[in-house]
Amino acid sequence: MPGGVSSPVRAFKSVGGTPVYFESAGGSRFKDADGNTYTDYCMSWGPLILGHSHPKVIEAVCDTAKKGLSFGACCRLEIDVAEIILSVLESADRIRFVSSGTEAVMTALRLARGATGRDKIIKFEGGYHGHADAMLVKAGSGLVTLGQSSSRGVPESVAKDTIVCPFDDVAVLDDVFKKYGDDIAALIVEPVPANNGLLLQRPEWLGHLRTLTEKYGALLISDEVITGFRMRAGSYIESLGIRPDLITLGKVIGGGMPLGAVAGPERLMKKLAPIGDVYQAGTLSGNPVSLAAGKSTLQILSEGSAYEILEKLGNTLDAKMGEIAQSCGMTYIRKGSIFWLYLASGEPPRSTKAINPKSAGRYGAMHKSLLDSGIYLAPSAYEVGFLSTAHTEGDIAELADKVASALK
Numbered sequence: 001m002p003g004g005v006s007s008p009v010r011a012f013k014s015v016g017g018t019p020v021y022f023e024s025a026g027g028s029r030f031k032d033a034d035g036n037t038y039t040d041y042c043m044s045w046g047p048l049i050l051g052h053s054h055p056k057v058i059e060a061v062c063d064t065a066k067k068g069l070s071f072g073a074c075c076r077l078e079i080d081v082a083e084i085i086l087s088v089l090e091s092a093d094r095i096r097f098v099s100s101g102t103e104a105v106m107t108a109l110r111l112a113r114g115a116t117g118r119d120k121i122i123k124f125e126g127g128y129h130g131h132a133d134a135m136l137v138k139a140g141s142g143l144v145t146l147g148q149s150s151s152r153g154v155p156e157s158v159a160k161d162t163i164v165c166p167f168d169d170v171a172v173l174d175d176v177f178k179k180y181g182d183d184i185a186a187l188i189v190e191p192v193p194a195n196n197g198l199l200l201q202r203p204e205w206l207g208h209l210r211t212l213t214e215k216y217g218a219l220l221i222s223d224e225v226i227t228g229f230r231m232r233a234g235s236y237i238e239s240l241g242i243r244p245d246l247i248t249l250g251k252v253i254g255g256g257m258p259l260g261a262v263a264g265p266e267r268l269m270k271k272l273a274p275i276g277d278v279y280q281a282g283t284l285s286g287n288p289v290s291l292a293a294g295k296s297t298l299q300i301l302s303e304g305s306a307y308e309i310l311e312k313l314g315n316t317l318d319a320k321m322g323e324i325a326q327s328c329g330m331t332y333i334r335k336g337s338i339f340w341l342y343l344a345s346g347e348p349p350r351s352t353k354a355i356n357p358k359s360a361g362r363y364g365a366m367h368k369s370l371l372d373s374g375i376y377l378a379p380s381a382y383e384v385g386f387l388s389t390a391h392t393e394g395d396i397a398e399l400a401d402k403v404a405s406a407l408k
Contacts, residue, residue: 090234094266111271121187187212196355259293313391331346333348
């Protein structure tokens with residue numbers, strides 16, 4: 001395997017050392033192939049909001065797998081999960097299941113272009129929306145310029161239709177719409193950017209995105225592959241009173257199995273094949289085993305006090321990390337059950353340009369120390385941590401103590 005991994009983010013290139021190979025996991029902990037046990041705060045990069053191997057989720061998966069791993073046809077679980085998701089989304093009444101967040105974004109972008117008859121897409125510098133060609137684009141040399149490909153293999157002819165703007169800069173965004181407004185099909189944004197640090201955005205700025213897209217006839221796509229059902233039952237951006245045109249989902253809705261989705265109003269979703277002329281298909285879309293894991297997870301989240309538990313754990317983490325941050329030159333940032341240990345002082349950054357690059361070197365040293373002491377964080381200074389309902393107050397205390405020791 002290139003680099004010894006199936007996804008580059010799993011490599012330890014930025015923190016040093018070699019990747020850990022997992023053997024088994026349960027609750028908040030996992031065991032590696034050498035028999036070492038770790039408390040996990042990566043949680044499969046976000047899907048495992050209930051922790052590893054939740055008994056009810058495992059039972060649902062096993063029961064469903066006995067009936068067949070894949071049908072390549074319709075099944076009742078599609079309807080069940082669709083009803084659960086759509087019951088809590090205010091701006092959507094139709095949903096299309098796919099197998100990943102990347103697929104969900106690809107579908108949403110194609111649908112936006114098909115619905116508007118326009119080609120250009122706006123994204124933000126540091127926002128991650130999967131590895132589709134149109135999203136592997138970085139900002140050009142000027143503030144109001146077309147994008148440049150950020151990966152070999154992405155044609156410039158594709159990159160030129162993606163406009164990259166900085167986060168939290170109203171003036172630049174206004175200029176972009178004035179210049180390209182008639183050509184912009186959609187603006188896509190993570191309402192809580194969490195793939196290049198945890199860059200908390202002002203609700204007023206997110207609201208301005210809705211105002212601009214409506215003014216110029218572009219679609220607003222809220223990429224909630226991470227935030228969907230992690231902050232609350234449903235969409236985070238809707239909790240701010242903002243109604244997007246399309247929502248992309250993934251991670252939590254699959255409960256640890258591969259599952260993604262695009263949700264939106266009938267007026268847009270009916271443009272997808274087979275009733276519309278925007279094509280999308282997938283052999284494993286609506287896979288019964290993935291849907292079983294997702295249904296079980298979403299039912300547990302809706303029926304219990306999961307979000308209250310997560311917020312209580314978050315408050316405990318706030319108190320402990322706040323003390324450490326003041327004494328160790330660290331900035332601790334949390335939103336819901338997502339947190340980021342940013343190893344630099346000052347105001348929490350809201351854009352990638354505000355991130356101190358020296359923080360990455362400090363993080364690498366801290367990561368190794370924590371790994372040696374049984375704490376597993378994402379192997380990148382720019383990735384976030386995730387809490388789960390399986391974590392305990394004792395886990396939080398242990399994390400804080402070991403972070404303090406590592407930084408000292």
